[in-house]
Amino acid sequence: MAKIVGALGVTHVPYIGRAIAHNLQQDPYWKPFFDGFPAAHEWLAKVRPDVAVVIYNDHGLNFFLDKQPTFAVGAAPEYRNADEGWGIPTLPPYQGDPELSWHIIESLVGEEFDIVSCQEMVVDHAFTLPLELFWPGQHPCPVRTVPVCINTVQHPLPTAARCFKLGQAIGRAVESWDEDARVVVIGTGGLSHQLDGQRAGFINKRFDLLFLEKLINDPLWVTRYSIMDLVELTGTQGIELLNWLAARGALLGDVEKVHSNYHIPISNTASGLLVMEGV
Amino acid sequence: MNSGKQKREIPGTTVFDGEAARKGYALNKMCYSFNSAENRAEFLKDQDAYCTKFGLNDQQREAVRSLNVLKMIEAGGNAYYLAKLGGIFGLDMQDIGAQQTGMTKDEFKAKLVEAGRR
Numbered sequence: 001m002a003k004i005v006g007a008l009g010v011t012h013v014p015y016i017g018r019a020i021a022h023n024l025q026q027d028p029y030w031k032p033f034f035d036g037f038p039a040a041h042e043w044l045a046k047v048r049p050d051v052a053v054v055i056y057n058d059h060g061l062n063f064f065l066d067k068q069p070t071f072a073v074g075a076a077p078e079y080r081n082a083d084e085g086w087g088i089p090t091l092p093p094y095q096g097d098p099e100l101s102w103h104i105i106e107s108l109v110g111e112e113f114d115i116v117s118c119q120e121m122v123v124d125h126a127f128t129l130p131l132e133l134f135w136p137g138q139h140p141c142p143v144r145t146v147p148v149c150i151n152t153v154q155h156p157l158p159t160a161a162r163c164f165k166l167g168q169a170i171g172r173a174v175e176s177w178d179e180d181a182r183v184v185v186i187g188t189g190g191l192s193h194q195l196d197g198q199r200a201g202f203i204n205k206r207f208d209l210l211f212l213e214k215l216i217n218d219p220l221w222v223t224r225y226s227i228m229d230l231v232e233l234t235g236t237q238g239i240e241l242l243n244w245l246a247a248r249g250a251l252l253g254d255v256e257k258v259h260s261n262y263h264i265p266i267s268n269t270a271s272g273l274l275v276m277e278g279v
Numbered sequence: 280m281n282s283g284k285q286k287r288e289i290p291g292t293t294v295f296d297g298e299a300a301r302k303g304y305a306l307n308k309m310c311y312s313f314n315s316a317e318n319r320a321e322f323l324k325d326q327d328a329y330c331t332k333f334g335l336n337d338q339q340r341e342a343v344r345s346l347n348v349l350k351m352i353e354a355g356g357n358a359y360y361l362a363k364l365g366g367i368f369g370l371d372m373q374d375i376g377a378q379q380t381g382m383t384k385d386e387f388k389a390k391l392v393e394a395g396r397r
Contacts, residue, residue: 060359198292
């Protein structure tokens with residue numbers, strides 16, 4: 001049977017793509033961010049995942065507002081990155097795992113999550129950059145992938161409770177997969193940031209640090225907040241923390257923190273990194 | 280629960296909901312087209328004609344012409360899509376943030392750094 005080796009949360013700011021392309025990892029601006037990753041790399045070398053389920057939000061590359069699914073699951077043999085319009089380099093394709101994708105789709109729909117399945121899907125920076133950060137310079141990326149896209153763009157958004165339950169259902173799906181595979185679940189985006197409006201530049205360090213702590217031992221704490229509460233507390237784009245919450249949900253038993261990093265700012269964003277595994 | 284009629288206000292914040300999505304559809308659709316380099320070039324060649332092609336209303340055209348991000352948001356623009364337009368003019372997120380908050384770019388960046396110290 002497949003096994004979930006742990007979960008990761010990580011920021012996906014597009015600007016990171018440029019920093020990687022220009023080898024700025026040791027630049028004073030970027031160092032506090034990139035210095036968080038060697039510990040994650042060591043953990044990945046230890047747990048050796050074969051597959052990554054990447055829970056992220058699309059920013060207008062695969063989905064436009066003509067059709068905006070609340071939850072979408074990729075089921076393609078390969079996922080390509082493409083021009084996103086803001087000048088970050090386009091990255092090489094990522095290998096899919098259609099067997100696991102369809103198993104997850106079957107299982108989720110069986111559990112009454114009426115997801116959209118995508119046999120063709122382009123993936124944006126929210127999918128590609130986390131993989132570049134966790135497996136730097138490795139092309140092709142050494143894990144097969146399953147993209148899971150949550151709508152954090154056009155309200156109404158799924159509630160925090162719903163996203164957590166989706167994560168739990170993904171966890172059950174993976175653990176019931178009849179293949180000897182090691183799976184890591186990655187939630188991307190956040191932490192607090194707001195790009196738009198007079199409140200642009202809003203960051204909430206206190207909330208972020210509490211979120212990082214609660215995600216380990218008391219993830220249901222997040223679900224006490226409405227989407228509007230979370231927008232107020234974390235910013236219009238900080239709401240991407242829903243992706244982290246879903247990834248945490250996939251760890252079905254008790255969880256412990258392996259490693260975390262938090263740094264302000266990367267672009268307009270409070271950047272976060274969290275490595276979690278089952279006890 | 281928030282119905283469409285009774286919206287919760289968050290100061291300085293426009294939530295991109297159904298109302299904004301309807302209002303901003305043409306503008307966001309134009310910005311979505313900027314995923315293609317060919318379209319970006321066509322826009323730069325004749326911005327007005329390009330706005331017409333996507334059916335932008337007067338408010339949206341004016342916001343695009345003046346490159347005023349707050350006005351674009353008022354006209355239904357979504358941050359992720361507007362960033363694609365900003366990118367054409369070499370504006371990064373600190374430029375866009377500074378413009379919306381009435382700060383210089385350096386002041387805006389200092390504000391972000393300060394948020395990390397608190």
